[in-house]
Amino acid sequence: MKIAFVGKGGSGKTTLSALFIRHLAAAGRPVIAVDADINQHLGPALGLSDDQAARLPSLGAQLPAIKNYLRGSNPRIASADEMIKTTPPGQGSRLLRIVEENPVYASCARPVALDEGSVRLLVTGAFTEEDLGVACYHSKVGAVELLLNHLLDGQGEYLVTDMTAGSDSFASGLFTRFDLTFLVAEPTRKGVSVYRQYKEYARDFGVALRVVGNKVQGPEDLEFLRREVGEDLLAAFSHSEWVRRLEQGAEPPLSSLDTENRAVLELLRTEVDAAFHRRDAQRYTAQAVHFHLRNAESWGNAKAGVDLATQVDPTFVLGSAALPRPGTEQSALTRTSIEQDAADPAGAPV
Numbered sequence: 001m002k003i004a005f006v007g008k009g010g011s012g013k014t015t016l017s018a019l020f021i022r023h024l025a026a027a028g029r030p031v032i033a034v035d036a037d038i039n040q041h042l043g044p045a046l047g048l049s050d051d052q053a054a055r056l057p058s059l060g061a062q063l064p065a066i067k068n069y070l071r072g073s074n075p076r077i078a079s080a081d082e083m084i085k086t087t088p089p090g091q092g093s094r095l096l097r098i099v100e101e102n103p104v105y106a107s108c109a110r111p112v113a114l115d116e117g118s119v120r121l122l123v124t125g126a127f128t129e130e131d132l133g134v135a136c137y138h139s140k141v142g143a144v145e146l147l148l149n150h151l152l153d154g155q156g157e158y159l160v161t162d163m164t165a166g167s168d169s170f171a172s173g174l175f176t177r178f179d180l181t182f183l184v185a186e187p188t189r190k191g192v193s194v195y196r197q198y199k200e201y202a203r204d205f206g207v208a209l210r211v212v213g214n215k216v217q218g219p220e221d222l223e224f225l226r227r228e229v230g231e232d233l234l235a236a237f238s239h240s241e242w243v244r245r246l247e248q249g250a251e252p253p254l255s256s257l258d259t260e261n262r263a264v265l266e267l268l269r270t271e272v273d274a275a276f277h278r279r280d281a282q283r284y285t286a287q288a289v290h291f292h293l294r295n296a297e298s299w300g301n302a303k304a305g306v307d308l309a310t311q312v313d314p315t316f317v318l319g320s321a322a323l324p325r326p327g328t329e330q331s332a333l334t335r336t337s338i339e340q341d342a343a344d345p346a347g348a349p350v
């Protein structure tokens with residue numbers, strides 16, 4: 001299940017995504033955590049020191065190797081250079097699973113031990129000085145879009161993404177790639193204005209959106225959210241001393257979080273699990289193709305020097321493909337190590 005946390009800057013996206021990740025891990029669920037924000041804070045929110053977080057490998061830096069791995073033997077994609085962030089999978093492409101070992105995870109994901117259980121963390125990488133003026137945030141999250149488009153995730157396994165603030169998330173097709181999007185809203189006019197904007201974009205693409213109130217301080221706050229958000233309001237996380245202690249550097253165990261807020265996390269999980277039955281592989285694939293064709297036309301064809309529309313495999317639907325069972329394909333995976341691909345001078349620049 002692919003889940004995104006979005007919302008206004010400072011609303012609590014990182015806090016709630018980290019808590020949700022910890023809640024899932026505590027229940028023994030397999031989780032991949034993805035930090036797709038410009039300001040990378042998910043690692044520290046999951047308990048990494050700043051030093052450990054700074055040493056995490058970034059998806060952005062590995063993009064050419066990731067492309068090379070994912071394209072596999074897909075005859076419609078001649079080289080990694082011709083693969084853009086929206087290039088959809090087809091026959092011959094390699095798909096990823098939440099629970100498996102693969103070269104992408106080996107080179108980009110790092111395990112993070114939590115109070116109960118552990119998760120894999122992937123980060124897009126921080127916006128660096130070299131990026132200024134030449135790269136944009138979307139080139140960083142391109143890797144996440146590629147991974148989601150190649151992910152075969154099942155019921156009871158989760159990929160949770162901490163997204164960037166505000167409406168920046170709409171500048172690519174990434175916002176349509178999730179089974180459920182949680183919009184974190186403080187009980188303020190600005191908090192709910194991001195919700196309205198998101199709702200408008202989301203409607204055209206059938207994006208499943210639920211609002212999670214945050215820093216709610218009493219019945220008036222809750223009433224405000226109910227009035228402004230209506231039935232899209234799923235739950236409200238209260239202003240929490242426990243979160244404040246966390247922010248001050250203490251490491252309170254999740255089990256000491258107050259029962260009301262823990263119940264909110266459980267409600268989020270229930271909502272995600274219910275979304276499984278609404279998944280539509282045909283629609284998901286069609287949207288991937290839609291955004292690919294748009295990107296190809298607006299910049300991709302010119303950049304690659306070929307017509308990228310030919311990359312679309314009309315017979316391929318993500319989710320209906322038969323995956324080799326883990327073990328059978330393993331030797332092929334290890335043969336084409338992503339580290340080897342990364343060293344390949346033919347690898348495309350980001």
Ligand SMILES: Nc1ncnc2c1ncn2[C@@H]1O[C@H](COP(=O)(O)OP(=O)(O)OP(=O)(O)O)[C@@H](O)[C@H]1O
Nearest residue numbers: 009010011012013014015165215238239240243247
């Ligand atoms: N329920 C809460 N109770 C108390 N403090 C909270 C709560 N939720 C978030 N905060 C605090 O609010 C601040 C912003 O939270 P957080 O960093 O999670 O927001 P964000 O939406 O990820 O921000 P950014 O847009 O900068 O990424 C932090 O100091 C955090 O500790």
Ligand SMILES: [Mg+2]
Nearest residue numbers: 013014037041
């Ligand atoms: Mg954040």
